[in-house]
Amino acid sequence: MSTTTLTHDEAHHHEAPKGWRRWLFSTNHKDIGTLYLLFALIMLFVGGASAMLIRMELFQPGIQLLDPDLYNNLVTNHALIMIFGAVMPAAAGLANWMIPMMIGAPDMALPRMNNLSFWILPAAATMLLLSFVVPFFPGGGTQINTGWTIYPPLSVQVGMSMDFLIFAIHLLGISSVLASINIIVTLLNMRAPGMKMLKMPMFCWTWLVTAFLLILVVPVLAGGVTMLLFDRHFGTSFFDAAGGGDPVLFQHLFWFFGHPEVYILLLPSIGVLSHVIPAFSRKPLFGYNSMVGAMIAVATIGMVVWAHHQYTIGMSLGAVTYFMIGTILISIPVGLMIFNFIATMWRGAMTFETPMLFAVGIVLMFTFGGLSGVMLAVVPADMQYHDSMFVVAHFHYVLMPGAVFGLFAGVFYWLPKWTGHMYDEKLGKLFFWTNVIGFNITFFPQHFLGLAGMPRRIVDYNVMFTEFNVISSVGAMIFGLSHLLLLYIVIKTIRGGKKAESRAWEGAKGLEWELDSPPAFHTWTVAPQIK
């Protein structure tokens, strides 16, 4: 290790700045991580409120609270807010907080760009929320009734709210790409001496793959919505059959982004699991190298199977066969990851603190979501399930356990490190059980609704679907309200509680646990040596 001598000016800047300037001008990875997490928490509640409104409307057949266009707008906004506002920023928050501490770097490689990546987000969120609000004003045009996929020709016909949405997507894309560049540069150039690539913590590996995915697919979405903007305002016909264009082109562009996006949401949580499960099983991760390989395989195959979302558009037999086989192939590396997690737990000295409860919950429920994914990958079956509530149940079983529960596991796992306090374990477990039970009551019945023929994205439904919808809506209220408990636990932990040790969990391994809890404002100013 080398020694460093700081000048007076440099030593002065070691203290955290005070007031609003600390946050607005921050280049500190921990502060920016906190901002990302706070932003994600706020958006989780905004997106959650829209979900609860949707389920209130579907509590009974007939129109209760919302007119059809407003209902569809809520469906659109719920998806976009949850994906771009809650899950991605939360994962970026974890990355900002943990990656430099895990690799022994003092900060992200490009700290000022880090600040820019975050502060674009509130602007994008404002645009996104404006897209919801403007139709309520005179001359504001129609609601965005397209769903998050914003397929033309419907999206060409929507009012000015669609323009707000397109610009919001542009801003979100810029933010994501800048953040991804920063993460890749940090991971490739800023690792402590001796930390070879295959010694990197698994969370860092998952983020490296995720960041590459983002750089490859987000620009394609940006291109797609730019073409949409041109079709709407500048007389082009990219997606207009009457002008020689093709609306299906947009679907290809959207899903070229949209399917890898699923892995972008999942992989950081897989990374969290790769730390949580070994820590609470008190064993090293089983099959580190195979996990890295599986992750790269998932990302690679995941980029070339997008059209399984579009089986019903009428592709050639060869094309659908390719996309079907490719999609089913993904289950092999994903299965390998799951088996690695189970093998890590096998004969471990397991304890079930809240992060581990979420981890075990993920292994069970994400696998279930994956299995219904294999069902949907099969072309003739998908022809039946397409656009039904079965699809809604499937992707919520993939994304809630696969992405969101992983983020919850990460928050509970690292909260003692961030705040210096242990969270209330009883409340943590209460949150887990209410959350998981609420989730299953909400989404499990939707499989049956879909199989019985209830379409998705409808404000009203046949009375034969009432019972399962009632159960689903009651579950949604439990599920939604349970998140208030999360908010309470987080605030309580920040304000005080039992002091956390440097190594807050007995089985936790890694450089981040060598640092104080909470860590100093600047950490690893002298690089640790990795043996």
Next chain:
Amino acid sequence: MRIPEYQTPELRRKNVRLAWILGGLALFFLVTSFPFWTGIFRIVGNQAMQ
């Protein structure tokens, strides 16, 4: 804050260079993975023909 061990001019150059390469990759995907520019050129070409 400057951290002498890490913020050497060489490392900074290396970081910025890699960032530009990755930015270029993103731009490449933006421009070439869809027929946006070909469409623009076709429109311009058609208008020029008229």
